[in-house]
Every structure is written in structure tokens, then in C-alpha cells.
Amino acid sequence: MVNLRTPLNWLHYVICLLGVAPVYAALALPAQIALPLALLGGISADRQQRTVIPDRGATLASLIFFIFYGWQVSFVNLIDPVINILALLIAIRLLGAKSGRHLLQNYTLALFSLAASALLKLDASFLSYLILMVFAIAVSLVLLTYVEADEKMRLSAAEFRKIITVALLMPGIALLLMLAFFVILPRTQYPLWNFLNPGGTSKVGFSEEVRPGTVSNLAETRTPVFRAKTMELPKEDLYWRGIVLSQLEGNNWKRLPEVPGTTPDIRGGRAVAVTVYPELNDRRYLFALDVPGQISGIRAARDAEGVLTLHRTPRKRFFYEIVSHIGATLKAPVRADRWLQVPENISPRIVNLAQQLRAAGATDDQRFAALVNYFRTAKFSYSHRDLPRGPDPVAEFLFERKTGYCEFFASSFALLARLIDIPARLVGGYYGGNYNDLGGYYLVSEDQAHVWVEVLLSGEGWRRFDPSTLAVNATTELLAERGSGQSLAQRLADAADYFWQRAVIVYDFDRQMTLLLATGRNLRALRPQLKKPATATVLMVLGGLGMIVVSGYWRGTRHRAHPLLRAYLRSVARRYPAAVLPPRCGLTELAEAVNDPRCQRFADIYGGAFYRDRLLTREEREALREIIAQLKSAQN
């Protein structure tokens, strides 16, 4: 036997947990402490069948919390007080009395709390919390109706299972309907989910300046930056180009604000289509595989350096499609002097080194080969620790520590290249990416931020060169962390999140219309496959039959007769097989046709009630039963 109170209590705890868990990290310390204590206290109190806080106390405490946090609510500080109030009210309810009314209150609070969590962060986990909570509440409500009827109700295990199955059926069907409605219900131009979910601006590894040695501004976080749907590519092609830095001031590489020319001149390369779904942040640069070509899906400016910028900071999630030309070169539209600029006071050691390299040959290619060779033989190592920090970090990197990360490699390489008359510039972006074979996309995270160099060799155009790969430990350090494979669970979770973003968050009116039109096209495309009139006829006949069945059923339900009338008609049909029965004729007509006074009497009594819009009285029902009995007995 199952005492229904026990599963009801546990469902209550689960619902509270589901409501509070998504906001727990954002709660103030008192609430963070109070909640687990209240849960434990509530469980033990329920076991001893007592309440920790009496009703009055609970109301008073609730009021106090309400006033305290309500005071803090303002337009800018809305969510924090609200989630704290909700969490503390749930805690009080856990400790208080647990009548049906109280449980319902707590379910509502938990639902609100979950809803509030959507204002903090809205990812795929919200959906799983919501689904679990819907199921838990639905089952709990069913149990509650039993417990409300009888507090001590016990059911056999079989009965209990039956109730649970039926109770689970309802939310199951509701969720299926929800799915259908989500797709077809009209959308606004602006996805509502976005409004609720402005998106956190996380710490970024990518920056608009490169200044080696100042701070370790590397983000070690694995926060996703964007996901790019494309085919799986070799690792050495995974350079996600973002910004080009051409101006060197001291140690500081900056972006030249204006580059003459409007469209980049791309030569050669292999075209690859990529769809990029960026996470929301406040950057205006768009990333694309090197070298980015035509962009579509969003309005973005593309300058001669191939840098893509949005006109303003995005306010909602978006995506764009871009054609990248892997292995292509970019023609320089202007004089090369622009990329030979160097700061005035460069360390003499560096100038010295440059002079040695310059002696290697007369042509650009020879000098470039010497530079590359120098980096290869100098035994630089790639690391995030023991970084040069002095007043001249580049010189320190080149001649003393010989340890650094991409910024040091790229800055020093580009500086030396310029000193030996090879035009060079820095390119910032991301390198690598975790290919998610479940979703068919690359996940690029902040810790994959990277800086490399582009050099202009003998007029052939800008060529990508990544000095970091020349480090002695490049294969282990640099490449290892770029796309170190994720576990299956991670890939699954991320794929779920990716589809959530694609299907839910950016699902707005435009996408709905696109889907609708595509469906229409597909249906039209389907039509010629139908084998001429024959198939169409078969389909029409089947459809017609279906409609007849449905309308017949409808008619049948519409004329679902009173049980006595049905019994009467059955007995008349047996006794007078040739008679036309209602509803093809009236009861009196039937009585006249069969010429049976009992039938006339039935018609009088039944019609006398029915056609005068009243119910049969007890005596009338008795009389009708008697007539039916007579008709039946007479036939035997």
C-alpha cells in the first residue's frame, strides 16, 4: 500500500528544487544558506508530521522579507530582489504547514522562480527544468486531489501506478501540443525570448588592441564565442579572422581607422560556406574563416582589409552566412609603406637583429625566409606562464625569456618583418574550434582567441603566417588546446544548446515565414510525384471516406439517445424488423406504423417530457421501463 502523502511530499521538494536551482548561484548569501536548511528542516518536520513555523509566523516572516526586498526593487535592480523574495518565501513554505493550499502556493512560487531564472540566463537547461517541473506539478496536482479528499488515503501499488501513468499522460500531451504551437503560433518581428534574455557580456579573450606584456588579459574561460556550421576542415585552416591591426605605437598594436578601398580583392582559394551563430556580446566585429568573402543575412560593412563590422552593437541574437576563401590572398589596394611604419625608439638589440636578417638577401622572399628561420632556430616556447613583463617586453621575449604566447610571437615577428622592409600587420581572431559532429558545427570559445601575422610578399598579396607555430612546443602547447576534443556529454550538451539557440531563441516572424514558404514549396514539389489522376482520385476518395466516417460519428454523437430510448428502439427493432426507426421517423410515426398501443404510449410519455423541454420524472422512467420490458417479453 502506498500512502499518497509520501510521494506528494517528495514531489513538493523536487518542485521547490527545480524552481530554485537555476537561480541559486545568483541568490544573496542569506537565501543561499536558508534554502538548504529549510529543505532539510522541512523533510524532517514532514517525517514527524509537525510544522516548524506556524501559519501566523510564516505570514509575518513573509511580510518582512517582502518589505525588505521590495524596498530594493527598482527599474535597474529588479531581478535580484525578486529572486531573493521568491527563494525565501519558498523556504518559509517548506517549513510551514502543508495543506493543499500551501502546496499550491509553493508550486506557484517555484514556477515564478523558474520564470525569473529566464531573466538571468536562458539556455537549453531552462527547457529541461521547465519540462521536469510541468511533469512534477501535473502529477502532484492529481495526487493532491486524492489527498484533499482523504488525508490518510492509501492505494495499492497497482492503483498508484495507474494514477501516475494517467497523470503523466496529460503533461506529455500538453508538451507535444506546445511543440506544435511553438512552430505555428504567430511570432512577433522581435523574438520575445531575446527580450527576456539580453545575454551576458562575458569576459573576452579577443581584444581590439594587442599590447604584449601589460596584463595577462587572456581569458582562460571556455565561454563560447560563436558556433559556425560548416564541414569539418583541417586544423591548419581554422583561422577565424576578426580584426586587422596595422598601426604600431610603442608596444601597442592598433587598428588604423580607415583603409582606402571598399571591397577586398580576393585571389584564389577554395570557397567554403559557413553559417555563424555568434553568442551575444557587445563587440561589433564579425568573425569568419580566413579569408572572408561575401556575407549575407545581416547588414555589415566589409573594408579592403576584409574586416567585417556591424553598424551598431547587436541587441538581439542573429546569424550570418559567409563564403570564405581558404588559402586565398588579399591584394593590397595602396602603397606598402603604410605597413612598414615602426615606432621611433626601438630597442637597439632589435635593430641589430634586423640588420643581421636584412643581410640575408636582396629579395623579400630571401629576407622573409631568414626571419622565419631565425624564429625556428631561436627555440622560442609557447606558454602562458613566466611571461616577459619588463619595459620592453618584445626585446625581453626575443632575447631573454624566449617564452610567450601568440601576442609576443606575432608582435615581435611583425615588428622584425617591418624592420627588414617586409610589409606586415597583425590579425586578431580565434584559432581552432571544437567540431561537434552531432550538430555539424565548430564551437569556438574565448580561450581560443589568437593573434597572427599577415605579410605582403613581392606583390602577390597578403599571406597569413602564424609565428606561434614556430615555437618548439607548438604541437603540444598551441595546437593541443585549440580543439582539444570534448567528451561526448559535452558535445551533446552543447549541441542541445546550439539547437535551442537556433530553434527557440532566434525563432522570430521572419524565420516562421521562411519555414512556411519552404513548406509550401516542398508541398508543391511533392505534387508532380503523385501519379497523375489515379493517385489524386484515390486520395480524394480516401479523404471523402474519412469525412463520411467523421460526420457519421458526429451525427452519431449528436443523436446519442437517452439510454431508455436506445433500449426501446432495440426492442422495437427486434419485434418489428421491417419498421423504419428513428431518427428517420418520429416516435409517434413509428407507433402508428407498427400499430402497437405500447409504442404509442412510449411516444406519448417520452415525447411529453422531451418535446416540452423537461426531464423525465421518476414515474415516467418507471413507466417507460415497463413498456420496454413488455416489448421484450412479448417477443420471447
Next chain:
Amino acid sequence: MSLPRHTLITKTIDILVADFLQGKIEALRLAMTALLAGGHLLLEDIPGLGKTTLALALSGALGLSFGRVQCTSDLLPSDITGLSIFDREKNAFKFMPGPIFNNLLLVDEINRATPKTQSALLEAMEERRVTIEGTTHNLPDPFLVIATQNPLEQVGTYPLPESQMDRFLITTGVGYPPPAIEKEIIRAGSIREEIRAMHSLLTLDDILTARRFIREEIQLGDRVLDYIHTLIVATRDHEMLLSGISTRGGIAIADAARAAAYLRGRAYVIPEDVREMIIPVGAHRLIPRAEHETLGKREVLQSIVAALPVPLA
């Protein structure tokens, strides 16, 4: 439940059928229904089947004043309504009421009258009063018109337009009597003389009392009302019909069904009453499409009624 004057009225019908109108029970019942429901009756049949006899017998039995108009193409409206003539002695005009100022008016071969005469008559049927030379004269109550028309006669006739057919509550035929009865009728010869000699079975008051009861007390339940409405809507949607039964037609069906229920001795209407009355009351109100002109309206309506289920629960 006892219905006022019900026994008397049914007995009258029985006596009339037994003594004078053998084989015309249906037509007589419909005539009585029209009288009780306060409507007019149009008898459509070939001459010589006893339409006039029916009207004569009815008037004789009911103790009502009786007038008769034989329509011809030179019949004038004033021949029906009456006219004022100058009284030389009193030196003033004196109104001479026409045959319309009777409780029961038999209009023989109405379709032989000119449209102008027809409309004068039909106006009186609708308004129950006539205005002659500026003076309005109320017609007696009850006022029942029994008109006959010969469908086969084509030459020199002015068929009643649909809108005027609408003025008649009930249209029916008389039909040939069954062979045995017809032979008896032929043997006995015309019974006009006997009808003239018959004494009345009902008084004016009996009829008015029954009519008031039917109008005010016979119950028409929601389900039967729905049934009537479904039927008239079905006639409007029918593919062979240009227009179906109007709201006025619906009222007529309900009124006739009430009277039919009364005649059956019931204080409430059942669907069978509606099914009984809808053909005589509804058929002549239908307008078929041009391509189905030859189709019988009765048959179309019958098929509609047969297709719709009777409300049972």
C-alpha cells in the same frame, strides 16, 4: 389533459367526413387546421373533385357566414370587396359590402381573375380589412379564404405569383376518392342540396375559443423549434432551389403544427406535427431553379424532410 372544444371539433370532422365528404378526410383536416391556425387555404386540383363541396360543407357545419366568388377575367375588385351606390331616397352613398364580408369566402378558380382583382383579394387576406373609397372596413373574425385553382387550365389564366402564394397558409389537393366511395358518390349524385339543409355543428364561439387556446397554450419546445429551423435552413441551402422557406414560412409552419397538435389532442408540438404540416405549408413557398422548374416542389421538400433526422435526445 383536456383541450377546450377539442372533442367537439374532431367530432365535427368525423361527421362531415361520414355524411358528406367521404374520402376527403385529409383535405378536410387541413382546411380545419387552416381555420384554427388563422390562415387561408388554397385547393389545387382538377375541377369536379369536390373542392367546392368541401368549402360548402365546412361553412354549413361551422355555422359561419359564407360567401362565394366565381372568378372570371372580367371580375372587378369591387365585385369582391363591395361598392358604394347612391341612395336616391336618402340622397347619400350607401356601402354595399361584397362577398368578402363573410367568415368563410370561397374563391373559385382564383387564377382566372386578373392580377388586379387577385391583389385586392390577397390584400384583404393579409390585412383582414378592406379600404373602399377612403373608409376602412374590418373583416369578420374568423376570416377564412378557401381558394381553388385548376392547374391544368392554361388559357386565360393569371397564375398566382410566388409572393402571393405566400399569403396562403396551406396548399393542398383534394384527390380522387377511393373507388368504392367514388362509386357511392356517383350513385347518390350531388349532395349540394343536403349540404344547404344541414344544420351547424359548431358555433363561432367554439372556433374562437379553440383558436385562442392554440395560439396561447399549445407548447412549442426548443427542440421542435430547432427542428423547424433546421428544416427551413435546409431548404435554403438545397441545390435545386433558388430560394427556400422564409421566416414567415417558418412562422406558418409553427402555427400549423400547433393546430395539428391540437387536432391530435396534444397540448404540445412533436416533430410529427411538423412533418405532417411542412408539405402543405412549405411546398408552395419554394422557388425552384430554372433548370429544375418541372420538378415537384412537394417531392423536393419531402426528400429534405426524409434526409434530416428527427430530434430524439
